[in-house]
Amino acid sequence: MARRLAGFLVLLLVVSICEAAFLFQPISDSHRSTALELFTPDHGSFKSLEETYEALRTFQILGIEKKPDLTATACRSISETVGSSSSTAKDLFYALKANSIAECKIDKKASKGIISRLKAAVSGASSLLDFYYSVGGLVLIKDQSSEADVHLADAEGVFRSVKAFSQSDGRWRYSSNNPESSAFAAGIALETHAGIVSLASSEIDQSLISTLKNDIIKLFDSIEKYDDGALYFDDKLVDGHEYQGPVSTTSSVLRGLTAFAAVTAENLNLPGDKILGLAKFFLGIGVPGDAKDFFNQIDSLACLESNRVSIPLILSFPSTVLSLTRKDSLKVGVSTVLGSEVPSLTVKLVGAFSSGSKDASLVESQELNFDKTSGLHILNDLPKSIDVGSYTFVFEIVLHEPKHEEVYFKGSQTKVPISVTGLIKIENSEIAVLDSDLGSIESQKKLDLAGKNAISLSANHLQKLRLSFQLTTPRGRSFKPHQAFLKLRHESKVEHIFVVGNSGKQFEIVLNFLGLVEKFFYLSGKYDMELTVGDAAMENSLLVAIGHIELDLPEAPEKAPRPPPQPVDPYSRYGPKAEITHIFRAPEKRPPQELSLAFLGLTILPLLGFLIGLLRLGVNLKNFPTKPLPATFAVLFHVGIGAVLLLYVFFWVKLDLFQTLKILGFLGGILVFVGHRILSHLAAASAKLKSA
Amino acid sequence: MGRTSSTKEDAGALFHSLRSAYAATPVNLKIIDLYVGFAIFTALIQVVYMAMVGSFPFNSFLSGVLSCVGTAVLAVCLRIQVNKENKEFKDLPPERAFADFVPCNLVLHLVIMNFLG
Numbered sequence: 001m002a003r004r005l006a007g008f009l010v011l012l013l014v015v016s017i018c019e020a021a022f023l024f025q026p027i028s029d030s031h032r033s034t035a036l037e038l039f040t041p042d043h044g045s046f047k048s049l050e051e052t053y054e055a056l057r058t059f060q061i062l063g064i065e066k067k068p069d070l071t072a073t074a075c076r077s078i079s080e081t082v083g084s085s086s087s088t089a090k091d092l093f094y095a096l097k098a099n100s101i102a103e104c105k106i107d108k109k110a111s112k113g114i115i116s117r118l119k120a121a122v123s124g125a126s127s128l129l130d131f132y133y134s135v136g137g138l139v140l141i142k143d144q145s146s147e148a149d150v151h152l153a154d155a156e157g158v159f160r161s162v163k164a165f166s167q168s169d170g171r172w173r174y175s176s177n178n179p180e181s182s183a184f185a186a187g188i189a190l191e192t193h194a195g196i197v198s199l200a201s202s203e204i205d206q207s208l209i210s211t212l213k214n215d216i217i218k219l220f221d222s223i224e225k226y227d228d229g230a231l232y233f234d235d236k237l238v239d240g241h242e243y244q245g246p247v248s249t250t251s252s253v254l255r256g257l258t259a260f261a262a263v264t265a266e267n268l269n270l271p272g273d274k275i276l277g278l279a280k281f282f283l284g285i286g287v288p289g290d291a292k293d294f295f296n297q298i299d300s301l302a303c304l305e306s307n308r309v310s311i312p313l314i315l316s317f318p319s320t321v322l323s324l325t326r327k328d329s330l331k332v333g334v335s336t337v338l339g340s341e342v343p344s345l346t347v348k349l350v351g352a353f354s355s356g357s358k359d360a361s362l363v364e365s366q367e368l369n370f371d372k373t374s375g376l377h378i379l380n381d382l383p384k385s386i387d388v389g390s391y392t393f394v395f396e397i398v399l400h401e402p403k404h405e406e407v408y409f410k411g412s413q414t415k416v417p418i419s420v421t422g423l424i425k426i427e428n429s430e431i432a433v434l435d436s437d438l439g440s441i442e443s444q445k446k447l448d449l450a451g452k453n454a455i456s457l458s459a460n461h462l463q464k465l466r467l468s469f470q471l472t473t474p475r476g477r478s479f480k481p482h483q484a485f486l487k488l489r490h491e492s493k494v495e496h497i498f499v500v501g502n503s504g505k506q507f508e509i510v511l512n513f514l515g516l517v518e519k520f521f522y523l524s525g526k527y528d529m530e531l532t533v534g535d536a537a538m539e540n541s542l543l544v545a546i547g548h549i550e551l552d553l554p555e556a557p558e559k560a561p562r563p564p565p566q567p568v569d570p571y572s573r574y575g576p577k578a579e580i581t582h583i584f585r586a587p588e589k590r591p592p593q594e595l596s597l598a599f600l601g602l603t604i605l606p607l608l609g610f611l612i613g614l615l616r617l618g619v620n621l622k623n624f625p626t627k628p629l630p631a632t633f634a635v636l637f638h639v640g641i642g643a644v645l646l647l648y649v650f651f652w653v654k655l656d657l658f659q660t661l662k663i664l665g666f667l668g669g670i671l672v673f674v675g676h677r678i679l680s681h682l683a684a685a686s687a688k689l690k691s692a
Numbered sequence: 693m694g695r696t697s698s699t700k701e702d703a704g705a706l707f708h709s710l711r712s713a714y715a716a717t718p719v720n721l722k723i724i725d726l727y728v729g730f731a732i733f734t735a736l737i738q739v740v741y742m743a744m745v746g747s748f749p750f751n752s753f754l755s756g757v758l759s760c761v762g763t764a765v766l767a768v769c770l771r772i773q774v775n776k777e778n779k780e781f782k783d784l785p786p787e788r789a790f791a792d793f794v795p796c797n798l799v800l801h802l803v804i805m806n807f808l809g
Contacts, residue, residue, distance in 0.1 A: 591745035599741045603734055610730035617722050644798055648805045657806060664802065668795075675794065679787040686785075 026314050026339040027301065030287055032062050035298075038291045041070065049077060049094035054295040056101040061302045061338065066102075075104035082110050089121040089133040096140035111145040122158060127175035131162050132188045135195040142199065155200030159208055162192050170219030182235040184249040186219050190256025197263045209264055216257065220274055230284045231277025247285065251296035254278060258303040279304050279337055283314065301337045313342060313397060315414050318376070324388065324422035324474045325539060330379040332368060334397065336408075343408070344400045346370070347377040350413060355390040362386060387475045388422040388537040422474040424481070424538045426450065429469035431529075431546065433459045436514060447546060449531065455547030461513045461554060467500070467531070467546075468508040478505040481535035486511075488527040488549075493566045496520065500531075513551065521563040522556035625681065633678040640671040720786075724771040728764045735760035755807040762800045766793055 039055040046052045052074050059066060081087045081095040092114055099106065106114075118141070121134035135158070142150040152158055165173045171181035172189040193212055197204055223231050224246075233253050234246040244252070282301050288294045315332055322328040332347050347368045351361030362385040368377035395414045432444035442463065445455050449469065459465060467486060471479045484500040486509055496519065500509040513520075528548045534541035625631050644667055651660040717725075738756045747753055773781045773789035781789070 588748040606730045606733040613726040683787040
């Protein structure tokens with residue numbers, strides 16, 4: 001079976017396509033220290049057996065010493081769960097899993113009880129997880145206890161029941177009620193199937209196993225890809241509870257796949273680059289910060305490393321940026337995914353290509369020297385053909401002994417992007433003002449672009465400004481930087497930027513002011529000059545003020561464009577404005593109080609005059625009725641009128657119109673009645689007098 | 693000379709004849725005339741005050757002046773109706789005229805008080 005496995009892998013992984021850059025670091029000490037931090041138990045024990053198992057397994061794979069108190073508490077909870085009759089299949093499963101690492105003793109009686117309970121659970125299982133826990137538990141107890149044989153009676157029936165949950169796209173459902181399917185469930189189902197096959201008392205029908213093989217291939221059709229070549233499985237996020245995430249899902253599938261490949265004799269026919277992609281995915285995670293993701297990553301890498309006969313070898317690079325100035329050498333490390341030792345091999349640099357160019361390799365094929373102390377393969381001197389810039393280096397591994405070829409998978413060529421930096425020499429820099437027509441130099445100054453400059457020039461619109469310099473790489477070749485700009489800034493902060501062009505090593509820019517007059521908005525005056533030369537490969541990128549130039553430009557015509565408004569101090573525009581104080585309407589000028597009072601007195605005068613006049617005229621009350629009834633009416637009449645007038649005074653002082661009208665209505669009614677009586681009485685009296 | 697002196701004498705004679713004629717009017721009419729004179733005089737004083745201090749607040753001025761003028765007008769109406777020599781209102785008893793005068797005045801003064809502010 002092992003040969004078959006080897007056959008499947010070597011056959012298929014050797015046919016792997018040359019992948020893109022593979023810059024993944026194998027598991028290292030930073031993983032180990034993080035593991036110790038993440039898997040710290042609360043008060044000595046973990047929250048659940050699942051977590052206990054994860055912690056123990058992680059420590060086991062990473063080679064961290066088992067702490068005795070951790071093992072002791074684990075044993076305690078394991079024996080508790082195993083002994084209790086109320087433990088579910090899930091609890092027993094995780095207890096047994098933890099026990100496979102902690103290796104606590106389980107007594108015969110307890111193990112007998114577990115076996116019978118798990119067998120009952122298998123027959124009573126209805127969902128995928130029920131099968132998984134019960135079958136998995138039986139597999140584990142079979143290895144751990146000294147019991148004779150643990151077998152599944154109707155293995156084929158159980159197999160079919162689990163298979164019934166599968167879907168046509170290679171995914172599995174959790175139960176017959178729940179229509180949601182996931183790749184995570186597929187991984188669990190594959191592990192369960194593997195368990196069933198190993199527990200079967202008789203051979204399972206090969207056709208069933210072939211159908212399962214097809215399911216695996218269909219499942220791999222749904223694999224997703226990152227740009228760097230990593231492959232992973234992910235489920236659609238339908239229900240927050242059920243969603244596991246790509247790390248959990250991919251590791252579940254890998255576990256299932258590994259378990260299944262271990263029990264079947266058949267070739268699974270999976271392309272090798274898919275397995276490689278999965279390895280890249282888990283290495284690409286780096287150091288996870290979550291305990292679950294950490295366990296999944298480590299467990300999956302362990303599946304890739306130890307359960308496989310062909311172990312992938314990883315190239316790792318301490319640094320992919322080399323400096324010519326520091327005379328850095330290219331260092332390469334080779335290890336397995338978990339960072340274990342590799343057999344003796346040589347790393348060959350097959351070629352180096354300039355980024356983006358399809359030309360021939362710049363270097364010959366050569367071997368790197370192996371340094372025993374650091375364990376790295378080193379290319380001591382970068383070839384002369386490698387100048388500053390970015391390159392793609394292609395490496396190959398050559399194993400020394402042929403028999404290792406079957407055990408380890410070295411893949412084909414690996415491409416790595418390497419950047420080389422260095423100091424760029426800037427020479428022959430000078431600035432000059434030329435006369436436009438003849439090209440003769442009016443003034444010329446040398447520049448020291450590495451140091452301080454304070455050049456002072458002057459020009460008018462009929463002249464030209466020329467700036468030139470040379471750039472040379474450490475290897476003596478011409479260099480075109482990513483940025484080469486000349487900036488002219490006017491005193492009013494209006495800026496103009498020009499790109500400095502080059503031909504070979506010589507960089508030159510000529511500003512013809514005659515053509516630039518309109519671009520400069522006809523602004524004459526002092527312009528500050530600034531030169532920027534920069535590139536990622538240049539260790540001495542510079543931004544240097546050259547000096548200033550006095551430009552004399554003609555007057556702006558009427559329709560000339562205005563320079564753009566410069567940004568104002570944001571506080572002055574967006575800050576608070578001056579406070580507005582509301583100016584109320586000035587009150588009218590009132591007359592002095594004494595004048596008003598004087599006129600009040602004057603107004604009373606006519607009334608007095610009226611009263612005096614009445615007296616002079618000799619008014620009397622002789623016509624006032626003497627009989628009691630008319631007299632009452634007469635009195636009431638006058639009182640009524642007086643009341644109305646008093647009401648009017650109250651109206652002016654306090655009441656509003658409606659109240660007044662209400663009272664007036666009432667008083668008016670009385671007045672009309674009384675007035676009518678008295679006046680008709682008076683009229684009758686005078687009529688009698690006239691007729692008499 | 694004779695003419696100017698005659699105009700002056702004529703003016704004097706006119707004045708005297710008016711005065712004596714007026715003396716013959718009944719007392720009640722004289723009372724009403726006195727009332728009218730009082731009302732107009734009050735109005736005049738208010739106008740003089742306004743001329744001195746300005747027309748703010750204008751509504752108060754208007755209501756003051758109009759109350760005087762209104763009541764004077766109503767009194768004149770009363771006088772017309774009460775005058776025995778007036779053939780038009782021969783059948784109208786003076787009490788009836790007075791009974792009209794009082795409510796009209798009351799309504800006028802209600803409006804005035806509302807407008808006074």
